[in-house]
Amino acid sequence: MEAIYLDHAATTPVHPEVIHEMTEQLQENFGNPSSIHSYGRKARQVLDQARRIAAKSINATEKEIVFTSGGTEADNLALIGTAYANKENGNHIITTKIEHHATIHTAEYLEKQGFNVTYLDVDKNGVVDLDELKQALTDQTILVSIMMVNNETGVIQPIAEIGKILADHQAYLHTDAVQAYGMNPIDVKDMQIDLLTVSSHKINGPKGLGFLYVGKDVTLHALQHGGEQERKRRPGTENVASIAGFRKAIEIAQSKREEHFKTYEDYQSHFLKTLEEEAVSFSINGAESDRVPTIVNISFPGTNVESLLMNFDLSGVAASSGSACTAGSVEPSHVLSAMHSEENPCTTNSIRFSFGYANNKDNVIEAAKKVAAIVKRLTTL
Template sequence: MYLDNSATTQVSEEVFKEMEPFFTEEFGNPSTLYGIGRESKKALDLARKRVADAINAKPEEIIFTSGGSESDNLAIKGIAFKLKNKGNHIITTNIEHPAVKNTLGFLETLDFKVTYLPVYENGIIKIEDLKEAITDETILITIMHGNNEIGTIQPIEEIGKIAREKGIKFHTDAVQTFGKVDIDVEKLNVDLLAISSHKINGPKGVGALYIKKGTRLTPLIHGGGQERGIRGGTENVPGIVGFGKACELAAAQLDEHYEKLSSIRDEIIEKVLTTIPEAYLNGDAETRLPNLANFRFKAIEGESLILLLDAKGYQASTGSACSSNTLEASPVLTALGLDPVDVHGSLRLSLAPESENFDVDEFVNILAESVARLRQMSPLWNQELDYDGVMCKKHGDDCRKC
């Protein structure tokens, strides 16, 4: 069972079928004037309309990119460079995706100033902090819609109203929320919104940036004037066609999938927290994505848990990042004020529509066995043994007091 759909999703059969002709028969360049090129241009226009319809935008407000990271870069750098004569201050949060956080880090080397708003135990900012951070030099607010790691959803509509009242451009990374919750760019009060294909059962390497009519930004890629001169380079027609179809399907099935996924998510949360001692849910319990739950388990190491689950046929992910010579606690979980030691014992489970036949009881039993096995080997867990090496005689095996 694949439980890492926040990382990427399987391309649906309907999407693949719609893409297939554009690898072979319909291979024309959409910028050409002859028949086969015009057919590609028609397919591009249809896909653009499908993307726009899915977020209540106009087709001319959609720019195709290579994915969410490029869309974020284009939005943030494009606005920063365009408005640098008006100010150099940008506001964000301390739990943004690396595509935003690292882009802002780059801009800081160019003398832009960035304020990183804190999130609290529930993973959500306080509007008062945002208002206090705004200065006369603020040109951009960039705050993600839904967090890719813990699933909490920020108050984007309220943030957008504040930005609009102050005349500040507002960008949100909606890569994780798109296709899972209703997104209406007019209601959200956003000027720029980034989305990605491979999170909604579309192909990898394709994304889009919504740019509200009247918003001007500096291009990052210069070429033959494609995408209204904002993003040069011959368009990835097969990928864009697939993305458009995936958007159409996601929009049509949004309510149905929301109900199914949130029901499974809630069942997982309830059973994990009641079955496994010292298990905790990370992020807000209510204001969260319907398909994502992030847990932490005391006294275990996340990567080891992932490997044990993988051996049992479950693919999931952890909040800690591991490499051959470093083990860094998740910045997102650390930002919640959690103990860095506990942060390393995290597990992210993210569902997709095809998860509806998921056997929650079987999974939770295997998860509980895996956690117990790791705790048997954990010096942190075994610190709770009493001086002569046996479990606490006063409180029993489940003692967490002595």
């Protein structure tokens, strides 16, 4: 039995061209990019090229890209780095109740350091209320951090509109675009974004790598000290081979973005159609919102997440109950709790299926049939 991977929002398989690129770099380009000799210069070229391509992908400039160890570090750097650097201008931060823990736990840390944080609600479709945002803004607000696409539901947030709201306000706009990048077109200038997080392993690149876009007018304190790398914003010898692999993954994600969008949209519709044909009762969390095609979060009434996931796994279907960081735990999803209420059964009977490179039409349909059989067997209504 070949397992079927439907957990691309947790991580994605590394693209063969990325593996090829990284292997070549590891074998032939071991120099330290900070060295002035030819070995160093050769490694430096790899970084420069990757930075150029990363910047172009979001309409930024090279100086505005800071390579990090991934989405978590980029979110930490965005929040802590700007909070400390701008505390003279105010001590208020706004974020939402549905952010990834990389943002929520960082905001909680900042609360302990004396900052005030407002956690905005979302409606039942998982979208942040812009009037609530406007009301929450004060002359003390220095940062608004709202994700572009939610990692549990795939729901898209109105970032460009938020950019307009903040245009005349001192607060920076940070968006975690980890689940949006490669699916939604992103233009940081048009959308008036000051800081933006991307992670490599969600787009078929290597793990442990990402970047933070830091607009040229943003003041930010580094969280690490000890070197000049990344213009002192993230010192430490760069992970050259992984950065080369990330560059390749970005090139593929950019050049095939529309094709991928359409393909994953098809996968999601085949998956849902098969569940309907198999007469399973289900509802989609965030059904009425704009969502990315890669993620669908489905509530199966009368079931429970733990036994569903265990049985899916036994039948060879890999899915998850929400963010990978909380997978394995049966605590109600904080995202679904914010959309409904903590007592709503959907917070403990919903599964996230996420589509990508490891899928094709056949394995998506086969997975849906297995899911349907298990759901029918386990439903106790």
